[in-house]
Amino acid sequence: MARKKLDVETVAEAYLALLAERGVEYLFANAGTDFAPIVEAYARAAHSGLPAPRPMLATHENVAISMAHGYAAASGKVPAVMVHVSVGTANAVCGIYNAARVNVPILFTAGRSPLTEGGLPGARDNYIHWAQEMFDQAGMLREMVKWDYELRNGVQVETVVDRALTIATSPPEGPVYLSLPREVLAERLPGFAYDSPARRVAAAPPAPDEAALAAAARLLAAATNPLIVTADLGRDPAAVPALAAFAERFAIPVVEFNRRHLSLPADHPCHLGYQPAPLLDDCDAILVVECDVPWIPGRKAPPPDCSVVQVGIDPLYSRYPIRGFPCDVPITGAGRLVLPKLAAAMAPLADEAVIAARRRRLAERRRAMLAELEKARAAATTARPISPVWVSACLAEARDPGGILVNEYTLLSDHCPATRPGGFFGSSPGAGLGWGAGAALGVKLAEPDRQVVAVLGDGSYIFANPVAVHHAARHHRLPVLFVVVNNAMWGAVRRATLGMYPKGEAARSNRPPFIDLEDLPAFEQVCAAAGGYGERVEDPADLPAAFRRAFHAVNVEKRQALLNVICQGPS
Numbered sequence: 001m002a003r004k005k006l007d008v009e010t011v012a013e014a015y016l017a018l019l020a021e022r023g024v025e026y027l028f029a030n031a032g033t034d035f036a037p038i039v040e041a042y043a044r045a046a047h048s049g050l051p052a053p054r055p056m057l058a059t060h061e062n063v064a065i066s067m068a069h070g071y072a073a074a075s076g077k078v079p080a081v082m083v084h085v086s087v088g089t090a091n092a093v094c095g096i097y098n099a100a101r102v103n104v105p106i107l108f109t110a111g112r113s114p115l116t117e118g119g120l121p122g123a124r125d126n127y128i129h130w131a132q133e134m135f136d137q138a139g140m141l142r143e144m145v146k147w148d149y150e151l152r153n154g155v156q157v158e159t160v161v162d163r164a165l166t167i168a169t170s171p172p173e174g175p176v177y178l179s180l181p182r183e184v185l186a187e188r189l190p191g192f193a194y195d196s197p198a199r200r201v202a203a204a205p206p207a208p209d210e211a212a213l214a215a216a217a218r219l220l221a222a223a224t225n226p227l228i229v230t231a232d233l234g235r236d237p238a239a240v241p242a243l244a245a246f247a248e249r250f251a252i253p254v255v256e257f258n259r260r261h262l263s264l265p266a267d268h269p270c271h272l273g274y275q276p277a278p279l280l281d282d283c284d285a286i287l288v289v290e291c292d293v294p295w296i297p298g299r300k301a302p303p304p305d306c307s308v309v310q311v312g313i314d315p316l317y318s319r320y321p322i323r324g325f326p327c328d329v330p331i332t333g334a335g336r337l338v339l340p341k342l343a344a345a346m347a348p349l350a351d352e353a354v355i356a357a358r359r360r361r362l363a364e365r366r367r368a369m370l371a372e373l374e375k376a377r378a379a380a381t382t383a384r385p386i387s388p389v390w391v392s393a394c395l396a397e398a399r400d401p402g403g404i405l406v407n408e409y410t411l412l413s414d415h416c417p418a419t420r421p422g423g424f425f426g427s428s429p430g431a432g433l434g435w436g437a438g439a440a441l442g443v444k445l446a447e448p449d450r451q452v453v454a455v456l457g458d459g460s461y462i463f464a465n466p467v468a469v470h471h472a473a474r475h476h477r478l479p480v481l482f483v484v485v486n487n488a489m490w491g492a493v494r495r496a497t498l499g500m501y502p503k504g505e506a507a508r509s510n511r512p513p514f515i516d517l518e519d520l521p522a523f524e525q526v527c528a529a530a531g532g533y534g535e536r537v538e539d540p541a542d543l544p545a546a547f548r549r550a551f552h553a554v555n556v557e558k559r560q561a562l563l564n565v566i567c568q569g570p571s
């Protein structure tokens with residue numbers, strides 16, 4: 001067992017060095033008085049040669065956590081984030097919620113107000129050190145993280161860091177929280193020895209139970225009209241070819257519903273779009289794969305006798321208080337392990353004539369779907385205000401198909417297909433707005449050679465803390481294109497109100513409150529103020545050329561760009 005020794009002086013230096021040694025490349029941070037030992041450790045690392053994750057300044061915690069989220073999702077690696085004590089944690093909670101609900105592993109840390117009122121290095125020396133202390137700082141996010149702890153002393157640095165990282169990255173993955181009191185970080189630690197490589201490693205994903213596979217195979221093989229619904233399978237890019245092969249073998253249509261990852265290339269012959277509702281009436285079996293909400297029961301449910309198999313690392317979503325979708329056979333396991341085994345179990349039971357007939361129906365349905373989409377695009381080309389359909393279609397035309405799309409709601413995947421695993425990231429079902437812009441920066445950090453586009457609503461853009469986002473894009477040289485689908489409203493609130501009260505007063509009123517966002521700033525100028533390219537687009541005919549100009553700024557000039565596209569709201 002190899003032990004490695006580093007010539008550190010403080011716990012802060014040992015902590016940072018160990019993070020780097022364990023593969024943590026970046027520390028996204030928004031600092032405060034609690035950071036003094038961390039700042040000092042970084043300054044010393046410049047000449048001591050001690051390793052440390054690269055420091056990534058973010059001028060708002062939401063940007064730090066969203067960047068970390070995007071980076072983790074795109075790279076498959078664990079980032080660290082550090083914020084200022086209780087108040088910084090409070091600002092980051094929404095981002096942690098988002099990460100938790102899509103199982104993104106993040107080592108989220110915060111300083112803690114100094115514990116002592118004097119006597120120790122790092123003890124209280126500022127009036128805020130009293131009021132910023134909480135009885136239970138971690139209580140703010142304990143429901144959302146897999147594990148939380150406070151570093152107590154230098155002796156436990158290795159155990160604590162290893163435990164934090166291995167819990168975050170063991171399935172189901174997710175954020176963990178570690179608080180770091182200032183006196184502990186400042187503690188002297190002459191010499192630091194640790195295991196290299198680590199003696200604590202993350203658990204492997206679970207493989208499925210044979211009896212559950214056999215039961216699921218019987219149900220699915222007996223079905224005439226099975227359907228697959230997924231949202232997150234593509235979190236593991238290796239699962240994408242497994243789903244492609246499975247769907248193809250048995251000619252089963254696949255719907256990606258409220259997807260957060262690309263689980264099946266849009267040009268796959270079994271891809272039937274993004275809405276399960278039109279297919280549900282005919283279904284006699286549904287395979288739900290890594291999908292928290294496979295349909296909206298209050299709107300449209302499958303027939304009562306339709307069998308349901310749910311597959312996932314946590315197929316019943318045990319962290320959701322209520323989730324009552326039927327589940328005749330749950331299968332715990334990683335999709336990439338389950339699907340080939342399920343295929344093997346189904347093969348001897350399959351009726352090839354039924355599959356062949358289904359394949360013909362599927363091809364016909366897909367042709368009809370693509371023709372409808374083409375019609376919708378043709379109708380949208382001249383609409384003014386600009387239609388979101390036209391925005392998505394123009395983006396599809398202008399973008400590099402090998403690039404990455406980050407969608408905070410307003411991109412219409414139907415009209416902007418993505419085909420490469422890891423080529424799409426959508427907002428968390430936690431739906432804490434303000435994620436997309438920062439996440440796109442994190443994705444770009446992980447994939448510097450791929451074109452990254454974030455599509456956002458005007459609401460989502462404002463929630464993202466735009467000044468902090470554009471600052472980070474410039475400061476860290478992350479040329480991303482932001483496309484704001486600007487309908488000058490919180491369209492989701494409008495849809496919800498009209499959905500509940502279709503004939504109510506709000507439907508008749510010109511201006512019900514809390515929907516319209518009038519007097520919005522010129523977003524393009526906010527980006528330009530940070531050195532980016534900014535353009536407002538009102539005429540649909542200008543949009544293709546506007547995309548070309550924006551991509552020129554991003555691809556050639558290597559600076560961020562923003563298109564503020566003035567769009568229709570929902571009717």
Ligand SMILES: Cc1ncc(C[n+]2csc(CCOP(=O)(O)OP(=O)(O)O)c2C)c(N)n1
Nearest residue numbers: 431432433457458459460487489490491492
């Ligand atoms: C942090 C947070 N606050 C409030 C909401 C509620 N909410 C959901 S969608 C939405 C409007 C989003 O507006 P925009 O991004 O412009 O997209 P649109 O609905 O207009 O298409 C709001 C306010 C939320 N999801 N998250």
